[in-house]
Amino acid sequence: MNDAPRFSTPAPAPAPGHGSEADRTVGDAARLLGVSVRALHHWDTIGLLTPSGRSWSGYRLYSDADLDRAQQVLVYRETGMGLAAIGELLDGAPATAAEHLMEQRRLLSERISRLTRMVRVIDTMMEAETMGNHMSGAERAQAWHGQWSEEYTAEAEERWGGTEDWVESERRKAAMTPDDWARAADEAKRLEADLADAMRRGVAPGSQEANALAERHREELNRWIAMTVPRQVLIARGYVSDQRFTAYYDAKGKGLAAWLKDIIDASALAQGVDPGSAAWE
Numbered sequence: 001m002n003d004a005p006r007f008s009t010p011a012p013a014p015a016p017g018h019g020s021e022a023d024r025t026v027g028d029a030a031r032l033l034g035v036s037v038r039a040l041h042h043w044d045t046i047g048l049l050t051p052s053g054r055s056w057s058g059y060r061l062y063s064d065a066d067l068d069r070a071q072q073v074l075v076y077r078e079t080g081m082g083l084a085a086i087g088e089l090l091d092g093a094p095a096t097a098a099e100h101l102m103e104q105r106r107l108l109s110e111r112i113s114r115l116t117r118m119v120r121v122i123d124t125m126m127e128a129e130t131m132g133n134h135m136s137g138a139e140r141a142q143a144w145h146g147q148w149s150e151e152y153t154a155e156a157e158e159r160w161g162g163t164e165d166w167v168e169s170e171r172r173k174a175a176m177t178p179d180d181w182a183r184a185a186d187e188a189k190r191l192e193a194d195l196a197d198a199m200r201r202g203v204a205p206g207s208q209e210a211n212a213l214a215e216r217h218r219e220e221l222n223r224w225i226a227m228t229v230p231r232q233v234l235i236a237r238g239y240v241s242d243q244r245f246t247a248y249y250d251a252k253g254k255g256l257a258a259w260l261k262d263i264i265d266a267s268a269l270a271q272g273v274d275p276g277s278a279a280w281e
Contacts, residue, residue, distance in 0.1 A: 023052075023053050023061035023062060023063050024061065024062045024067070025055070025059060025060070025061065025062075026040055026041070026051070026059065026060045026062070028062075029051075029062040029066070029067060029070070032067065033067070033070050033071070033074065034074075035070075035074070040060075040062075040070075043070075043073065043083070044060065046083065046084075046087070047087065048073060048083055048086065048087045048090075049066065049069055049070055049073060051063075051066055052065065052066055069090065072086075072090060072100060072104075073086055073090070075104045075108075076089065076090075076104065076107070078108065078111070079104065079107035079108055079110075079111050080107075080111055081107070165225050165226070168225060168226065169224050169225045172223070172224060172225075173224070184223055187220065188220055191213075191216055191217065191220055192249075192252055193252075194213060194216075195213055195217070195252075195253075195256060195259075195260060196252045196253035196256055198210065198213055199253050199255065199256055199259045200253060203263075205259070205262040205263045205265070205266035206263075206266035206267075206269075206270065210263040210266065210267070211263070211266070211267045211270060213263060214232075214263045214264045214266070214267035214268075215267065217232070217260070217264065218232045218264075221235065228281055229267075229268050229271055229273045229278075230268070230273055230278035230279055230280070230281055231278075231280055231281065232264055232268070233264060233265060233268050233273065233275045233278040234278055234279075234280060236260065236261040236264040236265070237261065239257040239258075239260055239261050240257055240258050240261050245257060246258075
């Protein structure tokens with residue numbers, strides 16, 4: 001069946017910009033692409049996919065080139081890319097079809113790997129539920145003596161959710177029993193008390209005792225995520241740049257947040273890591 005619009009009377013030859021017999025109406029294009037007419041209208045409105053032709057009645061007409069671009073949009077959207085980013089990519093430096101395919105394959109492979117990791121987390125959580133290990137946010141807060149913050153958890157998920165580190169952290173937490181949570185809370189509390197005591201006694205950054213405390217701190221973070229020294233350095237920066245963390249540590253000893261950062265930086269230097277050029281590895 002001819003997909004071109006039919007006229008009850010002979011139509012004049014198309015004028016420039018008014019499409020050809022091979023062009024599709026918006027309804028036909030939507031059916032071919034498997035999207036809604038509303039979606040195509042929206043893409044047109046935001047400049048992502050503007051049909052190259054119009055019928056004599058003013059209706060949108062999509063050429064083969066338009067449909068090719070629509071297919072690119074659909075594939076990139078499956079990678080998790082937003083429409084604005086897709087538009088910038090397609091309107092940027094010219095790329096061949098082969099180059100687009102290679103990039104799409106790379107992005108889709110990354111997405112598949114990320115989703116596979118998330119499935120493993122869900123499997124772990126399902127196993128924990130079956131064994132009765134699940135703990136609600138309130139139960140975690142109770143185990144942590146009220147210090148477990150779902151606000152921080154939500155903020156971290158918004159920033160890091162879907163990354164390999166986030167997935168691994170969720171897998172570890174899902175596998176923890178209530179006893180594990182209680183033990184983690186007690187060990188964190190003892191570490192914070194020892195840090196505050198050492199600061200009050202004037203333990204100098206770079207000393208053997210300070211370096212041992214910095215290593216205990218790194219091991220504590222390693223409970224939740226693989227923690228290298230450069231990562232620890234970057235996290236410690238947040239203790240002085242984020243007022244919430246500064247207030248948390250300084251409540252245990254005035255100046256503790258800055259002192260903790262200093263002993264972590266000094267320990268990193270002793271291990272050959274320059275705090276100024278640390279990168280998340």
